[in-house]
Amino acid sequence: MSLTQDILRLYTNGLSRADIARQLGCSPANVSITIKRNGVWDHTVRGLPVEQQEWLLARAKKMRIHPSDMAARLLSEIIDMYKSGDV
Numbered sequence: 079m080s081l082t083q084d085i086l087r088l089y090t091n092g093l094s095r096a097d098i099a100r101q102l103g104c105s106p107a108n109v110s111i112t113i114k115r116n117g118v119w120d121h122t123v124r125g126l127p128v129e130q131q132e133w134l135l136a137r138a139k140k141m142r143i144h145p146s147d148m149a150a151r152l153l154s155e156i157i158d159m160y161k162s163g164d165v
Contacts, residue, residue: 085112 079087081102088098095113099106126134138148159165 082112082116085109086116086118089113089118 081104084102085098085104085108088101089095089109093101095106095109098109102109134148134152135145138145141148156165
């Protein structure tokens with residue numbers, strides 16, 4: 079497995095960037111750059127309460143999809159509702 083794949087796997091499993099860097103013997107900056115370059119969701123949405131973020135993560139896990147896909151699906155449904163005038 080490549081270093082990039084290891085970083086993304088560990089990050090997706092919930093390890094911090096510092097822990098990943100220590101475990102893989104690379105710099106935290108390298109971990110951050112790799113995560114950003116590969117478009118991995120950092121599990122935060124500005125202004126979204128922690129309780130709702132936790133719900134989003136739990137729901138995505140239950141559905142066996144990536145949290146960013148779950149967020150995109152929900153956002154897409156809301157946008158469609160607004161466009162159709164249902165809201």
